[in-house]
Amino acid sequence: MKITLLTNILLIINLFFIISGISYSETISPVPNGINYPKGLKNWRIISSSNRTDNNTQRVILGNSIAKNAINSGQTKPWPKGSILAKLVWKNKKLQKWDAAIVPGEFVHAEIMVKDSNKYKSTGGWGFARWKGLTLQPYGEDESFAQECFSCHTPAKDEDYVFTVPAALPIE
Amino acid sequence: MKITLLTNILLIINLFFIISGISYSETISPVPNGINYPKGLKNWRIISSSNRTDNNTQRVILGNSIAKNAINSGQTKPWPKGSILAKLVWKNKKLQKWDAAIVPGEFVHAEIMVKDSNKYKSTGGWGFARWKGLTLQPYGEDESFAQECFSCHTPAKDEDYVFTVPAALPIE
Numbered sequence: 097m098k099i100t101l102l103t104n105i106l107l108i109i110n111l112f113f114i115i116s117g118i119s120y121s122e123t124i125s126p127v128p129n130g131i132n133y134p135k136g137l138k139n140w141r142i143i144s145s146s147n148r149t150d151n152n153t154q155r156v157i158l159g160n161s162i163a164k165n166a167i168n169s170g171q172t173k174p175w176p177k178g179s180i181l182a183k184l185v186w187k188n189k190k191l192q193k194w195d196a197a198i199v200p201g202e203f204v205h206a207e208i209m210v211k212d213s214n215k216y217k218s219t220g221g222w223g224f225a226r227w228k229g230l231t232l233q234p235y236g237e238d239e240s241f242a243q244e245c246f247s248c249h250t251p252a253k254d255e256d257y258v259f260t261v262p263a264a265l266p267i268e
Numbered sequence: 269m270k271i272t273l274l275t276n277i278l279l280i281i282n283l284f285f286i287i288s289g290i291s292y293s294e295t296i297s298p299v300p301n302g303i304n305y306p307k308g309l310k311n312w313r314i315i316s317s318s319n320r321t322d323n324n325t326q327r328v329i330l331g332n333s334i335a336k337n338a339i340n341s342g343q344t345k346p347w348p349k350g351s352i353l354a355k356l357v358w359k360n361k362k363l364q365k366w367d368a369a370i371v372p373g374e375f376v377h378a379e380i381m382v383k384d385s386n387k388y389k390s391t392g393g394w395g396f397a398r399w400k401g402l403t404l405q406p407y408g409e410d411e412s413f414a415q416e417c418f419s420c421h422t423p424a425k426d427e428d429y430v431f432t433v434p435a436a437l438p439i440e
Contacts, residue, residue, distance in 0.1 A: 136440065145358075193423050197318050265402075266375060268308065
């Protein structure tokens with residue numbers, strides 16, 4: 097059996113999908129604790145959404161394959177090593193054509209939590225990172241910024257420091 | 269060059285991704301106008317999110333590849349044939365650990381709009397469909413249900429009957 101042109105094309109597309117879940121951006125700067133931005137994060141599968149009435153923002157929560165598999169098999173206490181949860185956050189805006197609809201306005205930031213119990217022992221086993229704005233500028237002056245994230249997540253200690261409850265998704 | 273085991277595995281995974289964007293469910297019943305449920309819709313890429321203060325629901329809006337490509341190239345007036353926009357809708361719920369966070373509660377329904385100007389001439393060139401609950405029960409007693417959807421979308425006529433404004437997404 098020979099590798100045909102079609103096979104090659106499929107292989108390239110496939111590699112794109114595989115790599116997109118695990119590779120890191122070479123153009124976006126890492127945050128001060130060394131965490132890099134996962135390339136193509138915005139194309140990950142959804143886990144949930146949420147709104148914060150205290151700061152008028154809405155967000156979509158996405159996950160890499162490890163995180164999605166953990167949810168599907170109910171293994172999220174604790175989340176397995178390599179899980180990445182990502183939040184895309186926007187300011188709230190009223191939709192012009194429908195006053196009762198609150199939609200994403202200005203993009204605020206992308207945030208991730210990367211699970212590695214050994215590497216991130218001092219922050220609950222999670223590596224925290226945030227990139228601001230559409231151009232993804234790294235957040236934090238030095239490594240200590242992660243303590244700020246971690247302290248906010250402390251109320252969710254019983255849920256392995258994760259606030260997000262995966263949304264109920266339809267069967268298909 | 270021989271096809272290795274790895275190549276075969278990659279090929280199968282790849283085919284899964286390609287097929288998942290275009291195949292329809294064989295187990296979920298179609299709605300009365302014959303529209304079938306796109307298999308794996310919940311794994312599509314995100315377009316936006318929204319909240320409705322009139323009925324206390326929140327939703328994530330996803331799109332198939334044609335819709336996503338149309339957004340990326342700014343070709344959404346009108347949306348190209350084959351575009352599918354999908355909404356996953358949940359009732360709002362307060363997060364136990366954080367009162368100011370409104371998260372997805374009970375899953376309400378999945379809705380889609382399929383663009384085909386000839387096929388769906390009487391409803392603005394869009395085929396409308398909705399499936400209720402996590403088990404995706406088709407909505408509507410007969411074909412006329414689509415007029416109900418279409419009449420709600422009429423205020424968005426200037427945007428090709430689409431309320432959703434694609435959210436600003438970060439560069440990577």
